[in-house]
Amino acid sequence: MNFITRKGMGFLMKKTGIALLSAAVLAITSAASASSGLFGTAEAADTTNSTYNYGEALQKSMFFYEVQQCGELPDCMVNDYIPGGWFDAGDHLKFTLTNAYAATMLGWGLLEYQDGVKEIGELTEYKNNLAWALDYVASCDLGDEIVYMIGDGAFDHVWWGSAEVYMRKFKLMKGEDARPYYTCNDSCIEGQMAAALAVGYLCFKDSDPDRADNYLAHAKACFERADKNRSIGDDTKEHDYYKPSTFYDDLFFAANWLYRATGEQSYLDSLNAFIVFLTASLLYNSLFSKSLFFIPCLCYFI
Numbered sequence: 160m161n162f163i164t165r166k167g168m169g170f171l172m173k174k175t176g177i178a179l180l181s182a183a184v185l186a187i188t189s190a191a192s193a194s195s196g197l198f199g200t201a202e203a204a205d206t207t208n209s210t211y212n213y214g215e216a217l218q219k220s221m222f223f224y225e226v227q228q229c230g231e232l233p234d235c236m237v238n239d240y241i242p243g244g245w246f247d248a249g250d251h252l253k254f255t256l257t258n259a260y261a262a263t264m265l266g267w268g269l270l271e272y273q274d275g276v277k278e279i280g281e282l283t284e285y286k287n288n289l290a291w292a293l294d295y296v297a298s299c300d301l302g303d304e305i306v307y308m309i310g311d312g313a314f315d316h317v318w319w320g321s322a323e324v325y326m327r328k329f330k331l332m333k334g335e336d337a338r339p340y341y342t343c344n345d346s347c348i349e350g351q352m353a354a355a356l357a358v359g360y361l362c363f364k365d366s367d368p369d370r371a372d373n374y375l376a377h378a379k380a381c382f383e384r385a386d387k388n389r390s391i392g393d394d395t396k397e398h399d400y401y402k403p404s405t406f407y408d409d410l411f412f413a414a415n416w417l418y419r420a421t422g423e424q425s426y427l428d429s430l431n432a433f434i435v436f437l438t439a440s441l442l443y444n445s446l447f448s449k450s451l452f453f454i455p456c457l458c459y460f461i
Contacts, residue, residue: 214279221281224265224288229253230295235322239309240340244295247400251325252310255299256348256401259355262292263416266358286362290370293359296352297377305381307348308397309340345392346385350409353382357416375420382413386429407436 229236229251230243236251244253245261266289269276276282299306311333318328330336356378363371389410391403414430417423 238337259351263355300377304342341396343392343394346406347403349381349385350413353378353413354416357420
């Protein structure tokens with residue numbers, strides 16, 4: 160059996176913790192009052208207990224996502240094999256894994272607290288940011304494989320400058336007009352892509368059904384490949400930054416969201432099967448580390 164490594168288990172714990180933290184932050188945000196201007200004039204719902212403007216905090220969060228955007232802005236790495244998406248970690252590399260995970264959390268927050276986001280006047284900006292990343296994630300699904308990374312890490316980490324002039328320097332130093340891109344099959348990354356795109360379907364099915372249907376088609380395709388292969392792929396170019404070590408947590412996460420998006424029994428059956436693998440893995444690691452502890456499974460949708 161392919162058990163989750165200690166590093167993999169830590170990644171699962173981190174994922175669950177971030178999800179809960181995101182939900183908690185947005186729960187507070189949803190309590191903000193209705194008034195909102197260009198620079199976030201929404202007032203906190205309970206000023207007797209807080210001096211913070213949570214509506215403005217959410218707005219500034221949206222600004223953070225916007226400054227990570229790559230693509231037609233009007234001229235930011237438009238020659239990338241897959242344009243668009245978000246930059247990663249303050250540099251100019253693009254990773255499908257991190258785009259997908261961040262979009263999943265952003266979309267999950269919207270599904271839980273859309274009324275609050277709408278009330279403070281941030282719904283359009285929120286959805287625009289979400290679609291920016293999800294369009295990129297969907298495009299990274301090539302049908303038989305995925306694009307998992309775009310950019311040259313060696314160049315990227317020795318040159319510091321704005322995205323708008325990046326390619327001028329890249330061409331001068333590398334003699335190329337387009338940045339390199341890398342492909343693979345990887346159940347961890349494709350599982351996370353499936354989760355993100357299923358969330359995207361739920362977020363856009365009423366307001367933009369064509370976009371939502373495209374997301375769902377790619378979500379199903381990514382999950383089918385990931386579940387069939389059940390393996391970590393040849394994604395060596397990103398290992399200096401992210402190195403997937405397990406995939407059952409991602410398959411479980413994706414099956415949850417696909418079940419919620421479609422109601423199809425097959426996804427419910429799959430996620431129940433993945434619980435067995437996750438439970439065995441967590442038990443193994445607990446015994447291996449000689450410390451007994453319990454990590455609740457993320458059965459949020461059942």
